[in-house]
Amino acid sequence: MFWLLAACLLIAESVSANVTLPEFFGNGMVLQRSQPIYVWGWADKGEKVTVQFKEQKQSVKTGNDGKWMVKLKPEAAGGPFVLTVNGKNNVTFDNVMMGDVWICSGQSNMEFHVRDVTKAAEEVQAANYPQIREFTVKRAAAKEPLEHVAAASWYPATPENVGNFSAVSYFFGRELHKELQVPIGLIHTAWGGTQVEAWISRKGFLSSETFRQMMSEPLGIDSITGPNGYPACLFNAMIHPLLPFGIKGAIWYQGEANAGRAYQYRQSFPLMITDWRNQWKQGDFPFYFVQLASFDANNGKVEGNSRNGSTWAELREAQAMTLSLPNTGMAVITDIGERNDIHPRNKQDVGKRLAFNVLKNVYAKPVVPSGPVFKSMDIQGDKAWLSFTDPGTGLMVKDRYGYLKGFEVAGADGQFHYAKASVINGKVVVSSDQVATPVTVRYNWADDAADGNLFNKEGLPAAPFRTDTWKGVTEGKGYQLPAKK
Secondary structure, eight states: OHHHHHHHHHHHHHHHHOOBOOTTOOTTOEEETTSOEEEEEEOSTTOEEEEEETTEEEEEEOOTTSEEEEEEOOOOSEEEEEEEEESSSEEEEEEEEEEEEEEEEESHHHHOBGGGSTTHHHHHHHOOEEEEEEEEOOOOOOSSOOSOOOOOOEEEESTTTGGGSBHHHHHHHHHHHHHHOSOEEEEEEEOTTOOGGGGSOHHHHHTOTTTHHHHSSOOOOOSOOSTTSSTTHHIIIIIGGGTTOOOSEEEEEOOGGGGGGHHHHHHHHHHHHHHHHHHHTSSSOOEEEEOOOOOOTTTTSSOOSTTTOOHHHHHHHHHHHGGGSTTEEEEOOGGGOBTTBSSOSOOHHHHHHHHHHHHHHTTOOSSOOOOOEEEEEEEETTEEEEEEEOSSSOEEEOSTTOOOOSEEEEOTTOOEEEOEEEEETTEEEEEBTTBSSOOEEEESOSSSOOOOOEEETTSOBOOOEESOOOOOSSTTOOOOOOOOO
């Protein structure tokens, strides 16, 4: 019995002595260039830990909780390098690159794999980008913030691996890599069907007048059922463990699960972005997102439009309003959705449009970032003249006969009618024989918003919009806490 006890004590001492790091520190990882490099982990209480990377070397002693962290000076893009961490044991990470790291998050359209996209076989075969690397955070939910994610590895974008990559993140990263010629790290942390409230921290909720009361008292939930079973549960398990890993920014594709509460998304989505920025302590880092595609959300039973009300149009509006936050951008994809599939397979253009925004606004590259955006309306008689802000070289109608589609007009009675529309001298002129004096105009205001064909000459679509602020169908519908268990 004595020898068995002694053996157990020796094993316990050996295990406790090991220096460990977060699971996303691994061979082939990408570290953020031109920013301080945080390296952290756990060891025995009071243990000396030494970190060495390139010409830098720092030592630190762990605290009473066994945690340690060093802050290395910024390094330029390049690699491969070796990162070593030494304590009572030695840890070595090979093939480490310095580049730009992007968080890629959201729900199922961010999870959607390269192997399932249009022309998937060709894309997989052509993937020869070993300096584009992805780490996928495995699905997890938690009531309290976690320090660890499940063990996983960094994989390079090669034919053997890329089929399992997030398609949006890969095509986004591919455009950046081609243009910038630096390594790109993609941390894919997404879960299908998730509501935005699952991705906001408790601290974030407490900073909001709308949600503070909800989180100020214990929720009384013993277990979590699914990813939406507890507010903050995905932040706790799939975002918090990543902090404070250096990143360049984040891309986001989510919103379908919040369409029924689109009006409140005007508050919850900006709250999430601000919360992540506060948590990362990297300032207003770039945050770029995808506006909802076109989709028949009601399966043909009730058409979502201006007459019946459209939850998806209201969610797109809430997304567009989030652009009031600094250092944000939006990829419009209403023209590449699929009416009967909430998961459109053309993810190539989604990634490209995110990249166009980022290349222009983050990296100052000479590209056109997006399509036309509504600016103002001038009523002249029975016609509405619409002006647009366009980062491209002019408006274009994608129709062989030059007919504009997707426009509606209403008078003071609030009844919408399909409108005639055309481009004249760089403006869009809208009218209807049934509306003598227009009051408001809407464009692509529908769940399935594929009719709209206003683009700029660079081929990027105009964002949906409305000129009125009339009450929508989601106003007054708010987030409800899960039932107590």
